[in-house]
Amino acid sequence: MYKYNDFDTAFITERNRQFRAQVERRLSGALTEDEFKPLRLMNGVYLQLHAYMLRVAIPYGTLNSHQMHKLADIADRWDQGYGHFTTRQNIQFNWPKLGDIPDILDALAEVEMHAIQTSGNTIRNVTADHFAGAAADEIADPRPVAELIRQWSTDHPEFQFLPRKFKIAVTGSPNDRAVTKAHDIGLRMIERDGEAGFEVIVGGGLGRTPMVGKVLRDFLPQADLLPYLEATVSVWNILGRRDNKYKSRIKITVHENGIEEIQRLTEARFAEIRPLFSGVDQEMLAEIKGHFAAPSFATRDTDAFDRAYDTDPVFRSWADTNLSEHRAEGYAIAQISVKAHGQTPGDASSEQMRVMADIAREFGHDELRISHEQNVVLPHVHKSDLPDIHARLKTHGLATANIGKISDIIACPGMDYCALATARSIPIAQEIATRFDDLKLEHEIGDLKIKISGCINACGHHHVGHIGILGLDRAGVETYQITLGGDHTETAAIGTRTGPGFGEHEIVPAIERLVEAYLKLRDSKEETFLQTYTRLGMAPFKVALYGEDTRIKAA
Amino acid sequence: MPKAFTPKVITANHLAEGDVVYLTSGDEWTRDLSQADLLTDEAIAEARLVEASTQHHLVVGVYLADMKAGENGPEPVHFREEFRRRGPSNYFHGKQAATA
Numbered sequence: 001m002y003k004y005n006d007f008d009t010a011f012i013t014e015r016n017r018q019f020r021a022q023v024e025r026r027l028s029g030a031l032t033e034d035e036f037k038p039l040r041l042m043n044g045v046y047l048q049l050h051a052y053m054l055r056v057a058i059p060y061g062t063l064n065s066h067q068m069h070k071l072a073d074i075a076d077r078w079d080q081g082y083g084h085f086t087t088r089q090n091i092q093f094n095w096p097k098l099g100d101i102p103d104i105l106d107a108l109a110e111v112e113m114h115a116i117q118t119s120g121n122t123i124r125n126v127t128a129d130h131f132a133g134a135a136a137d138e139i140a141d142p143r144p145v146a147e148l149i150r151q152w153s154t155d156h157p158e159f160q161f162l163p164r165k166f167k168i169a170v171t172g173s174p175n176d177r178a179v180t181k182a183h184d185i186g187l188r189m190i191e192r193d194g195e196a197g198f199e200v201i202v203g204g205g206l207g208r209t210p211m212v213g214k215v216l217r218d219f220l221p222q223a224d225l226l227p228y229l230e231a232t233v234s235v236w237n238i239l240g241r242r243d244n245k246y247k248s249r250i251k252i253t254v255h256e257n258g259i260e261e262i263q264r265l266t267e268a269r270f271a272e273i274r275p276l277f278s279g280v281d282q283e284m285l286a287e288i289k290g291h292f293a294a295p296s297f298a299t300r301d302t303d304a305f306d307r308a309y310d311t312d313p314v315f316r317s318w319a320d321t322n323l324s325e326h327r328a329e330g331y332a333i334a335q336i337s338v339k340a341h342g343q344t345p346g347d348a349s350s351e352q353m354r355v356m357a358d359i360a361r362e363f364g365h366d367e368l369r370i371s372h373e374q375n376v377v378l379p380h381v382h383k384s385d386l387p388d389i390h391a392r393l394k395t396h397g398l399a400t401a402n403i404g405k406i407s408d409i410i411a412c413p414g415m416d417y418c419a420l421a422t423a424r425s426i427p428i429a430q431e432i433a434t435r436f437d438d439l440k441l442e443h444e445i446g447d448l449k450i451k452i453s454g455c456i457n458a459c460g461h462h463h464v465g466h467i468g469i470l471g472l473d474r475a476g477v478e479t480y481q482i483t484l485g486g487d488h489t490e491t492a493a494i495g496t497r498t499g500p501g502f503g504e505h506e507i508v509p510a511i512e513r514l515v516e517a518y519l520k521l522r523d524s525k526e527e528t529f530l531q532t533y534t535r536l537g538m539a540p541f542k543v544a545l546y547g548e549d550t551r552i553k554a555a
Numbered sequence: 556m557p558k559a560f561t562p563k564v565i566t567a568n569h570l571a572e573g574d575v576v577y578l579t580s581g582d583e584w585t586r587d588l589s590q591a592d593l594l595t596d597e598a599i600a601e602a603r604l605v606e607a608s609t610q611h612h613l614v615v616g617v618y619l620a621d622m623k624a625g626e627n628g629p630e631p632v633h634f635r636e637e638f639r640r641r642g643p644s645n646y647f648h649g650k651q652a653a654t655a
Contacts (some may be wrong), residue, residue, distance in 0.1 A: 001608075026570070027570065027571060028612075029611065029612030032611045033611050033615050047568055047573060047616065047633075048573075049575070049576060049613055049638065049639055049649075050573070050574060050639070050642055050643065050649040050650070051568075051572070051573040051574055051649070052573040056563065080646070080648055093650075096571055097569065097571060097573065098569055098572075098573060344645045347645075366581075376556045399564070415634075415635060415638055415640065416644050416645055417642035417643060424638075424644060426644065427644050427645065428644075430645065473634075473635075476632070476633050476634070477634075478634060550559050
């Protein structure tokens, strides 16, 4: 893991000192809210419906046990005893008091964490594949690159007043688990003729105008990364629309100017600034890579795993659902679902955080990851330890075998917390999970991604859900629109709206009808919901939702 | 005929705590919606909003919220204000816990 150097420590300490003074001036009335707001946003502080919210960066989703323990301590001391993991690999505390936030930031600094650029019109927390450094299919670990980008973008003087926020994701695997095509810039680490580099994707995004990213450069040599990123962001910084916040993101700039024009301008700017990069960045990258050296994996037998797998059906179900293939022999990647049926997706209590931290320290080379799907990952665990790990998780409500299944729902905080929301998301997620658990259909249904957003800004990624749900306010009533056929992976696609929305009490039965239709329509148990939808199209699902009449009208 | 004015209360979030507050007839901020002043005259509502908005040392994000008269004072007409008055639906936190 990355360790702060003296510069990092001094930088965070000074920033926290400045923000403490800013908070004092705000509380004394010396600063107005208009003056204070840009300052608090630079430090991750939002004001939501019921309270302030502090969004803490978990850079590229990587945590050690000390850090997780500290998050638990913060939840207990200054919040309501829990934290909420987000789709951008951050953690949010929903109930801090403004006067306590400087102390929280100091506590975070003790474990090399911060909330800088988790908000505001800046380059946000860089996200990465949550299986980085562990996945069997990985070409290269994306985290050193993500860390380099973080250092480059933090307080970058040219990029502190961008037209809007700017999000970068990096993946080192051909199987995209970082949703790179729905980011302002997505970087896919690739190799060409033995040389390491990137495919640079630009202008993806969800929100009001969802777009799948386009290829800006099909091969960028590794050493050109920072000047090329700087060129891209600076082209957008000039062209990006500041007159209309709904048109300010780079996806609109690319759409309005065309990818060819953006390419031309980016390459021209790149040619100008490339000579200014003397290679110091590559020296830093080499040093950063040293921090991410793989742990020394043990060679042991897996008898304990095999025994439990053969004799304990609960363990077997969890292993089949929550484990992924590790690059090292005898190891596995274990996902801890923080989505027990009926729980709030992404929430972990302080007790659960401590349990996960202790397991990581004892069994998992002291590493934890937060996935954009709002779960926690043990990236390096030996299979022989998994029965013990599972037993411990089970006693703390953390052993739900639902990764990738219908109850593994992404949901934004929605109108239960968020000031921008137009409807609630969390209760819908809770009801869907509970309903299909009652029906005992979850494993019969197989892989299915439901993603729920409580407003058009799409923090819940509904556009790329196999089933997407968007909560809206229709004449003072919470109403939920359904989209089908979205895909968040390397074959990214935006879902298509089915038709009129459903009320709060109608949406879960509607989802049930969709799933029943799928179970009838699939050609085998192996055909997933998305595959069935792709094969048959919208028509049979529309009938399931709205009845035969719709088909007659549509025909 | 001009559209009838929907009664309103002045609401905001408390500067230090961040929780929801409402303006009383005595120009105090209360955490209890039933204590809020229900404004039925548009001109008065606008004037009091301007005045309340100067109190940036006490509150954040002052606005007028639609309400109706109820047995125990103002009541929300929109679900957003109902959630603001109560707290989140996934945990017993916020106002609902404070008044329990």
